[in-house]
Structures are given as C-alpha cells and as structure tokens.
Amino acid sequence: MTIKISIDCMGGDHGPSVTVPAAIAFANREPECELVLVGLEEQIRAELKKYKAQSHSRLSVVHAEEVITMDDSVETALRRKKKSSMRIALELIKEEKVRACVSAGNTGALMAVSRYLLKTIPGVDRPAICTILPNQKDGPTYMLDLGANVDCEPQHLHQFALMGSALVSAMEGKSKPTVGLLNVGEEDIKGNEMVKQTAALLRADHEKGLINFYGNVEGNDIFEGTTDIVVCDGFVGNVTLKASEGLGRLVKSVLTTEFKSSILNMLGALIARSAIKAISRRLNPSRYNGASLLGLRGLVFKSHGSADAYGYEWAIQRAFDAAKYDVLSRITTTIAALMPPPEPIPTRLEGTASPTGPGLNIDSSQIASPQQKTA
Template identity: 40%
Template sequence: MTLPRIAVDAMGGDEGVRTMVAGVALARQRHDRARFLLVGDEAQISSALDHHPDLRSAVEILHAQDVISGEEKPSQALRRARTTSMGLAIHAVRDGLAGAALSAGNTGALMAISKLALRTMPGIDRPALAALLPTLDSSDLVMLDLGANTECDARNLVQFALMGAAYSRIVTGRAEPRVRILNIGTEDNKGTEELRDAAAQLKAAAADLSIAFDGFTEADKLCRGEVDVVVTDGFSGNIALKAVEGTARFVGDLLRRSFASSLRSKIGFLISRPATELLKHHLDPNNHNGAVFLGLNGIVVKSHGSANALGVANAVGVTQRLLEEKLTEHISADLDRLGADKIRNTPKSVAGASQ
C-alpha cells in the first residue's frame, strides 16, 4: 500500500538543508514505503540530494523562494505563507498534495499557518502541541499542551485528554491509556476551578473515552512511567517541559564534569561507560524528536530546530506512523463516541485560584 507523502520544510532547521535531507534519507531507509515532497530552494535541495542518490526516486521538489526565520512573528509569517517553504508545505496538506507536513522552523509561525490553513477538527476548539517524553517505563509519555495555548478552560483540557489518549494508543499500544491532569497536588480540592471541573468531566466520561483516568499528577512524577498522558495548559506545559529538558542537560553536564575531575574519576568513567552511554541515549532529545499539533484537519509535526539527521529521521518516523495509524480518524471517532456537546465549560466568573 502506498501512503500519502510527507511535505518537509527543507529550509526550517538550524542545521540547514543538508541535515534535513540527510534525516529524510535515513527515514526512507527505515520506512521504504515513505514518499516525500521536499519544499524549499530547489538548487540547495538538489545539491543535498546528490549525497543521497537512492532518495531521489522517493521525492519531488517544490520550490519556495522564501524562508521564515526563527525571529519572525507569526503575524508576519502568515502574510508570507504562500511564498515560504513552511507555508507551502502546510498548504500542500490542505490541497491534498501531501498527507502530513514536517518542519523544524519557527514554532509560533508553524502553529499560526497550520491553524489558518487547515482549521481545527469539528468538535475541537483549539489545537494542542503534544510531544513524547522519556520515562522509566518501556514506553514514552504523551504530554500536551506544550505552548500552543497559554490559557485553557475545562472544555479545552477535556479535548486535550481525548486527543492525547488517541495519540498514546498509537505510540504505546495501550487500549486504555493512563491519563492525568498536571496540578500542584494530587488531592481533589487542589488547583483552579477549571482543573477540578475538567477532572470531574473526565472521570464521568472515562468509560466512553476508553481511558484510565485517576485525577491529578505533579510535575515531579512526569517521567516515572506511572502515566501515559499528561494534560495541561500550554503555559504550565511549556515551563514543565523546559524544566525537564534543563534538568537532563544539567545531569549530563554534571556527570561529564565529575568524570573529568581526577584520574580516579576517569577510571570510574571507563568502568561505568555502558551505563552512561545508556543514560546519554535516553536523555538525548534527538531520540524523542517530533512534537505534533493535535486537533487540526491534517497532521503537522514540529521537529527540534537543532535536530541532527537522526533527530529529523525520528520526527519523520513519528509523522509516518501517525499517517499509517490514521490519527485524525481516531480522534474524530472518539469525539463522536463522547459527543462534543457533552463537554461543558467552566464560566470565567466562577473560576477559582490555586489552593
């Protein structure tokens, strides 16, 4: 079976066109049915393809004369959507030229263009940015929202839980993913009115949604492997994600400094090298690359801007799997089962402060 091709913004990554194309080539070796639409400067893409001749039969090039910079405001990017590599990649999904889009470019611009071009799915008020975090368990954690929506009401959070669970079933294989809401405590009376209201709705709807929901979790439990989906607003989620990433870098830097401090430490490093290499692999963001904008009429995946070829390949792998497993169809089916009209909102006038 031939799958829809993936439109790749070849100009979006910090490492340049060569790295993006190298990542696509590596992904093609892993997924020999994958096909691609490489969007960007045709001359640069063709030059990069010279290093990967086996990839040429699986790609087409769509020339784009402009590139969206990392500093560009979303409003500015929207005005140039039809001439930039990012904008043309997303419009390829809208126009049926590709089944999904992948970019390592400006996150705000990617969200703005995607939302305007693809619109949200029926029954979804706002799209959410979801990513995979490593855990002590054998499977990764799906966390959303990670920055697309700084403020969320109860209705948004319930929708995020539904979308996150559909994504988790694909990546973990669990029929009933373990879902929790991020909060300042696990007690039922903790947090804002919106959080408590969302928790109450999810408890009532757990059977219809095929999820195992048991209230709240705290940030220090994120990577313990005790939960499959963590739901939060984009403000809190982005802070939590960066704290986790910063802690991972701190641990890695601390270990390197400790092992270099003396001859005994260097000998200790040689003895413990297999364990440290495993730790390095587990904490490397390239091995968990590929955040997804859930809730759109189409699949859009965001790669780390600094991703190397392996990271890009892993992001392509995420995109390919979501196409194969038909993520958007699963979300639509869950919305139909629950009934979008059953998801209520907490009036702003009664929203409480954290307790």
C-alpha cells in the same frame, strides 16, 4: 503502501544541513516512505549531492522561494510569506498530495499557518502540541499542551485529554490509556479553579466509560510514568518541558565534566562504555523529538529547532507512524464519539442546554473527510 510526507527543509536552526541528511537517512531506512523536500531548491539539491542522493527514487524536491525565520511574527508568516517552505509543505497536505508534514520552524507560525490552511477537527476548539517524554517504566509519557494555548478554559483541557487518549491509543496500541491531570497535589481539593473544573469534566467522561481518567497527577508523575497521558495548559506544559530540557543539559554537562576530570575517571568511563552508551541513549532528548500538533485536519509534526539530523529523523519517524496508524481518523472519530451532545459546556452546567449549540456542532459528513483526505 507508500506514505508520503512533506519536509519543510528550511525550518530550524540549521535548515537543509540537518533536514536533508535526516530525510535521506529515513528514506534509506524506511522503504514505505516517500519524502517531498520543500524549500530553496538550490540549497536542497546541494545537500542531496553532498550525500550522493540526487537521484533517490523516493525523494523529490518542491521549490519554495521564501523562508519563515524564528523571529518572524505569526502575522508575517500568515500574510506576507505566502510562498514560504513551511506554507507550501502544509499546502501539500491540504491538496492531499502528502499525508503528513514535518517542520522545525517557528512553533507559533507553524501552528497558525497549519490552523489557517487545514482547519480544526469538528469538536476541537483549539489545537494542542503533544510530545513524549521518557519515564521510569522505560516507556513514553505523552504530554499536552506544550505551548499552543497559554490561557485555557476547562473545555480546552477536556478536549486535549480526549485527543491525547486517541493519539496514544493509535500510536501505542493501548485501548484505554490512562489520563492524568497535572496539578499541585493528588487530592481533588488541590489546584486552581481551572483544574478543578476540568477534573469534573474528565470524571464524568470516566464514569461513562469514555476515557480512562486516573485523576490528578503531580510534576514528578510525568517521569514516573504514572499515567500514559498528562494533560495541562500550554503555559505550564511549556515551562515544564523546557525546565526538563535544561535539567537534562545540566546532568549531561556534570557527567561529561566529571568523567573527564582525571585519567582514572576517563579510564573508568572507557571500561564502562557500554553503560555510558546506554545512559546516553536512554536519556538522549533526540529520541523524544517530534511533537504532534493535535486537533488539525491533517498530521503536522514539529521538530525541535535545534535538533540534529538524528533527532530530526525521529520527528519524521513519528509523522510516518502517525500516518501509518491512521491517527487522524482515530482522533476525529474519538472526538466525535466522546464529545457530549453538541452544546457549549457552560450552557449545559446552567441547565439551559440547546441541542444544537455552536462550537461543538458535529456534522458526520465532515468527520469522514479528514480520514478520506489522508487515506
């Protein structure tokens, strides 16, 4: 079964000089993929030629005359650049021509255009960004939201937890992945009001057997692998992720400087090169590149803007796996099955529930459609 993925070749700091070789490498390695390269045709063809891949049977090119830059506002991306590579790559999902899309472009624009074109899954108020981080158990910790939502309400975090749970269940083959709520302490009394109310919602789900809620986790638990999933609002998630990237770069710079500081240290590093290589591999942020935009009726993956071809290839890999393991229909089904009866949460807490409140009204005919679309 071939899985088709569109690549926004113009996104990111390096554009086609990174995205095209990454696509070629992935296509050469994965016989079940077909990649649609979207962007300025001339530039893409020049890159393909450089790597002698002009006539690769599983690489095609779709021209897009506009490019969304890192500085473009969401407004510009949505209203002024209707022929951008990002938008055309996403439209291919909507037109059911591809099953997923990868872009290294402006995150705000990618989220806004994706949301506008694809809409959200029934039961999801706001999409979230989810990525993986390495942990001490040598496995991935999935963390969301990472910046799509800087102001959240408890019901949003609740939905993030459910979506994350479905994602990990599909990608890692775990039937009941553990969910931790990021907080300033483990005890129930810790944290701000938003976190406390979210914990109450998640505990209720846990009691119903709908989710495997571990409880509060702290910052260090992300890298200890205490839970499979760590849920937080987009402000906290974004700052934490970027701080970790910054610390990672500091560590790399200290290691490089010190191992190059004398002939003896260089010799030692040469002798222990298999250790150095393993360290570099295990801590290489490129291996963790490729964040999912969860909650949309389509699979959209965001690569880091500064990713190199190796990192970008990982983002394509994640998109491919997500399509292969049918993440979209799993999330749709999970959200539908796990969400409380269709009524807004505050109403329910006040005891004035309406059986068909707005927002969470789930129409089963709609639930099936994303799955069919991407099948």
